[in-house]
Amino acid sequence: MEIIYIYDLYNMLSYFLYFILIIWISIQAFNLFSFSWGKTTQHHHHLPLPPGPRSFPIIGNLLELGHNPHKSLAKLSHIHGPIMSLKLGQITAVVVSSADLAKEVLQTHDQLFSNRTVPDSLRACNHHHYGLPWIPVSPSWRNFRKMCSSYMFSAKALDTNKNLRHQKVQELLSYVGKMAGAGEAVDINTAGFNTSLSLLSTTFFSLDWADSSSNGDDMAGELKEIVFNIMESAGKPNLADYFPFLRKVDPQGIRRNMARQFRKMMGLFDRIINKRLPLLRESSGNIATGLRDGSHDILDNLLNYMMSEENKEHQLLDKIAIEHFLVALFSAGTDTTSSTLEWSMTELLRKPKILLKAQMELDKVIGKGNQMKESDITRLPYLQAIIKEIFRLHPPAPLLIPRKAELDVELCGYIVPKDAQVIVNIWAISRDPKIWDNPNEFIPERFLESNIDVKGRNFELLPFGSGRRICPGLPLAMRMVDLMLGSLIHSFDWKFEEGVEADTINMEEMFGLTLQKAQPLRALAMLRM
Template structure:
């Protein structure tokens, strides 16, 4: 973090001092908190956390070695509880789900009232959450709906593969992360709007705004440590996010207006556009007393925001691991060559026939979960977990990165070994798994089915149709697996490699 960012982050802390010193001291939350590092007055453990602000998942994992798999931290005036193993994660996310059914009140989520209309921040006990969850599960992201709309993803996949083939022919180095990021966005935008960044300037503007939104949400926000600062928004994060949302929703309105006119001018029938926007508009007509124009704004925001960055980062990590471990790369290519006929691309319906591809995706998600720290939950009432008291109002953080590398659950936990998942019932979406990549319980990420399809589809085809060459001079830097934390876990050094078309696959 540069000096300016440091100043912008730390200055509000000193403002908080003067605010908090003049206020009555809050009552002690609990007498038997989980152990943790000794906090300083007012600042708590913030000063020790700050040098690790780009890698908090690793810092928390190190602290857990000293203080145990459940520990408490004082982040300013906010009490945080960090859970770092699968047994305790199951206790809080599954067994005691009702106590942790709401996301913590992150200030960024309050931009443009997002917390009122998005499925993420809403409590699982709220009527609106139940309405939205049913819409996601039965209308938007059901297996049947995803299969109906797979042609949108195939078109964008073919464009990506064509680009890779051209780069192969011209000996052009490819930034894999950027290429799959662009493809992921276009897959999602096509699935929602039947439009992509190459065909419509509004979609390009939406992409630029989503880039800004993702960047802002990933910034450390002092307000989350000192909630009393909400009234002044000292880093202006919520202010900027609100401005981005205003522009974004205006673009959504333009696209929706065009669609409504088209539906009015034509005899509308199911499948006219065959995209999620049509489904959302149908739902609005059927459930007008529950779903309104505000939901129409926030649903696409959630779908795009949750999918474009997380899926592309997972694909980049998977490619990097395979290039570092060519034995597994060749083993995957052997499986693909034996199942996929020459001249064909992998279809989503064939992924179930490719167990080694599935194992590689799972192993990548184990080592490099897209959200290494799951979205923090709010402790809604005093509760006892593992003999410790967790106070009402505290922030619960589940360290998925540490869980994926827990030596008590995984042999050779820091090594990339896809074969550990062969013949295993472990699944990223099972409630009894040792992986918590997409959360667990009722609040498990509703976009998981689409994410798994996209990751497997793109990764499988890139490996099936191309070999990949890393320049020897830059191999050590390109294959460096260092990471840094934003809203997702990102590879510090971009994966820049040369695609070599596998001519025998034609």
């Protein structure tokens, strides 16, 4: 995943420390490059690497990528084609930028590209051995995926918790109503984060971490800061990613900082688990044989499975694994939902006619003054089209999570060498003029007469990925984003803060693990009459 963490590479290489390191690297790495390149060409002389830009000695193509690598790689693909190779320090990267090639990587050769290239920052606390996005395909990975698909994000499980989601969205509307009454602007990202955190913590732990009145402190603020620091650390350019022999040194301290953030979040989970385990053991003499439905929250289910005979036999789940699983889930579940909501509100405020059209649909289907419910979503095609268009223009992870080639793979007449990093630039695909008319414009109508969805079957629109590594939280994310956005624009009229205009609002992106809006959106709400 090294390629998505170099958006500030120019600043990184300007530091004196890096200058010293590069000199040392040039001495140490010359023979390594000569050996590895010779070895590659020796074994694959019959198939070339994909074309790509000429590289500098030692650092390769690192300087080509700039602050927004998804955009830089899209521009390079216009020159070198939809499949190209780059040298990022010692790392060979292959980038695909077309829907057809994305299908080759994520479906046709999915088995050979199923595992990840792990950035050094995510090796902190051995997270790459436990975190679901990073662990290789294995019995442990399959076990977690089974738990996600069967007990957390299945249609049955989500239907069971739909009243909870309605409650949390009502709390969001109540908060916005208070801000509207006071004439104060709403920070859309923070409001979305708090709602997502409240939902996840209540679903998993039966605790509302976003309610400071119930826990006596600002848990939401603490978690938001931790998640931000995790994303920031993972988004920083890291020499250890491009020159793996520097991993032991951790020259920039990025892995050490990430370890601090992981320990903070895991400490929160650890305290809850330590309180819960004795209660579970005392409440029943019969330990469950597996996960179960009912009045238990998800943590109960996970701990019951951990103590089950089935797990004792196969050793697939322990407390550390559960804590790492929760770190990944809470980080991604809060960050991506709040970011998508923020981009949605930004685009709608820039296009008042589209916002009005969406409100008219909601009024017709639901009726003014009535609460939107999840069962209404299928009857709101224009709202669904808006969400799809947001995922097209602002995919949460514009380069997905890069894969790793398990073996030498032939792709489109070129060789993708073993251990190469394989990046699918879905940002470039979703703005490909060969696929989309006016690709840079926000036009939800393009999806009204289209069967394209975001579930990984249409390779021109892949915000959640595809294949066996598709995001397991997709079903919950779609319900939450639709319900939150629909409820906000159905209950309130919106406008920018004073001094901000549709044609002057800052639309810059902040690149990292997810594609955030660089300048937070603050908007004024007015209760609809």
